[in-house]
Amino acid sequence: MKSLFWKRFWPVSVIALSAAFTVIIALPARWSLNTPVHGGQLTEVAQVMPAAIQLDTNWDDRSLYEPGMQPAFTHEIEALPAITQYHIAAELTLDQDAIVQGQQRLHYTNQSHDTLDRIVLRLYPNSPPLNNAGSLSVTNVRVREQPIAPLLSVDDTVLTIPLPEPLAPGEATTLSLNFETRIKQGEISRSFERLGYVQEVISGGSWYPAVSVYEARRGWWITPIISGEGDPTYNEVGLYDVQFTVPAELTLITNGVFVNQVEHDDGTVTYREVTGPVRSHVFVASDRYGTPETMAIDGVQIQVWPYQDAARSPAADEFALQATVDALGLFNERFTSYPYPELDVVQHPTFTGLEFSGLIYITEDEWNVEELPYLEEIIVHEVGHQWFYGLVGNNQVEYPWLDEGLATYVEILYQRHRFGESPLASTIRAVSDQLDAGMAEAIGLDPGIPLNLAVADYGEHYGLVAYYRGAAFLLALEDTLGPETVAAALRAYTQQFRYKVATVEDFQTVFEAVAEQDLTPLFQQWVGEYPPVDQPARQS
Structure with a gap:
């Protein structure tokens, strides 16, 4: 996500200074989904439809995902034996709104050291940054074909699914459910248009129930998603196999690779797609694309x-x-x-x-x-x-600088490569100096504000701090270690945490190993303390 802080509040644009989730989205037959009961802090989801969904599934056959990878990297799928796989069957219909009705089946392996008594899904369209543009409801939840009564909580963004039997470390289970996602016509989400239906473009980011992240020491990630300033999602990689039925007049664009399509007599087309290990699935549909x-x-x-x-x-x-x-x-x-x-x-x-x-x-x-x-x-x-969010994941809601600061820093690398110097780097250094010299007082911002804050804690200064102070920290690392060492550390970081979720501690550990020195004082100066002091425990 690119911040518009400089575009909106700085005199000149910075660049202008230079010259297995398996998702099957397609159902030939129409059906209706029962709306779960909403309300209260914790809500039991209605279980009405008695029939279990039947999607052909061989969870051990990873070859079906290979088209989603370059041939040189297909072996990386087999190197992720515990990766979550999603099968989703869904259909997009257009009434006044865009409606996606789907069936989803997923294979989940417990990768933690804890025995789990529940699995948590996040329903991102129900979060405040997205719910002006859409909603997501779930029914007919089953675990290993056994009906389960899940619970909704945290603004209907957390769907807790009790397990009929404890899931030990390394063990796997299967879940199935029905869902309906409604994307409101004329609305686009507050969070950078992740979800919306405007100007004849239907945007389907975070459109399905996604497995939450289970963190060591903290358990399932169930943090409320409040601010629309940053990215409202936090995902591990998964494998997807997608069959998506849409009206034939729409062009469907996704982050998967299409392997088949079937035209139907009712004027719809079913596309099948697969992905390699990706953070989430996304689609865009419109007749404006060719x-x-x-x-x-x-x-x-x-x-x-x-x-x-x-x-x-x-x-x-x-x-x-x-x-x-x-x-x-x-x-x-x-x-x-x-x-x-x-x-x-x-x-x-x-x-x-x-x-x-x-x-x-x-x-x-x-x-x-x-x-x-x-x-x-x-x-x-x-x-x-x-690279920074995709191949190397992080908690974008609680520690957004770890991807936004790095994505801003790589703009500097690009400018140096193209132009020999980076106006963006000069501007970031100047702004950092101005903050230290008193600009912070003028805008009510502590010049030493730690990077290690959640999106909501930055307030209106999210873009300034997460993006530009984050990149300024990388420049400070260059000043201390040299650009070559920083380049080597970033290469090691992306290699070591490829397809994983990295933390600030991981980032520091890699830099210290490459630089062969203790960087604690510098990290404390810029980043602050981590993990956060008095961090509340989460249900496991």
């Missing part, structure tokens, strides 16, 4: 999806394609290799940019020849997120 502009680099097919109507700017299309190619090529050299066969770049009603594994939204507002420098800045930032 054939993408494409270019290949390092075995990756870059696909740029511009509007195919009067809003199209062919020069901007070509520029966006080349900027994506340049950024992906550079970051492949600097970090661990991008493993997926495609990267989709979608012109979108978002007011900035937004990242998903294998797919990024780029604002239509900058998709024109007058705004090419800022278009480039947004694209580079979101491509950087393919």
Whole structure:
């Protein structure tokens, strides 16, 4: 996600200074889903439909996901034996709103050292940053085909599923459920347009029930999602096998690789897609898209999806394609290799940019020849997120600087590579100095504000701190260790935590190992204490 802090509040745009989840989304038959009972702090979900869903599933056969990876990286799927797999059967219909009705089956393995008595799913569309644009309801929950009465809590964003038998470390179980996601026409979510239906574009980020993250020492992640300033999700990687039925007039764009499609007599088309290990599944559907502009680099097919109507700017299309190619090529050299066969770049009603594994939204507002420098800045930032958030995950809600600060820092690396110097780095240093010199007092911000804060704790200064103070910390690490050591540490960090969830402690540990020195004073100065003092325990 790219912050618009500088675009809105700084005189000149910074870049302008330079020149297995398995998801099956498709049902040939229509059906209705029963709406769960909402209300109160803890709500039992209604269990009405008696029939268990029947989706052909062989959880041991990982070969079906191989099209979602470059051939050189298919072996990495087998190296993740405990990865969650999702099978989702769903259909998108358009009435006044966009409605996705689905059946979902998932295979979950307990990767913790604790015995679990429950599994927790997050229903992100019900969170305050997204619920103005949509909602997500769940019914007919089963564990190993046994009906279960789950409980809703935390603003209907936490679905707790009691297990009929304890799940020991290393053991696996299967869950199935029905769900309905409603995306309101004319609305787009407060959180960077992750979910919405405006300008004839249906945006499906975080549209399905997703397994929460089980953390050591804390248990299931059930933190309330309050602020719309940052990303409202936190996911581990999963494998997806997706069959999605949509009206035939819509172009469907997803972060999976299409392996089959079937046209139906009722005017719908079912697309089947698969992914490699990705943080989440996302789709965009609209009749405004046509054939993408494409270019290949390092075995990756870059696909740029511009509007195919009067809003199209062919020069901007070509520029966006080349900027994506340049950024992906550079970051492949600097970090661990991008493993997926495609990267989709979608012109979108978002007011900035937004990242998903294998797919990024780029604002239509900058998709024109007058705004090419800022278009480039947004694209580079979101491509950087393919590593920092995508391949290396983190808790974006509670520690957003760990991906946003790094994605801003890689903009500096890109500028140095292209232009020999980085105006962004100079600007960030200047702003950091101004904060220390008294600007902080003028805006009511502590110049020593720690990076290790949740999105909600930054308030209106989220963009300034998480993005630019985060990048300033990387520049401070350069000043202390040298750019070459920082480059080596980031390479080691992306390699060691590829497909994992990293913490601030992990980040420091890698940097200290590469630099061969204690960096505690510097981290305390910039980041603050972690884990947070008096952090409340969570249910396990």
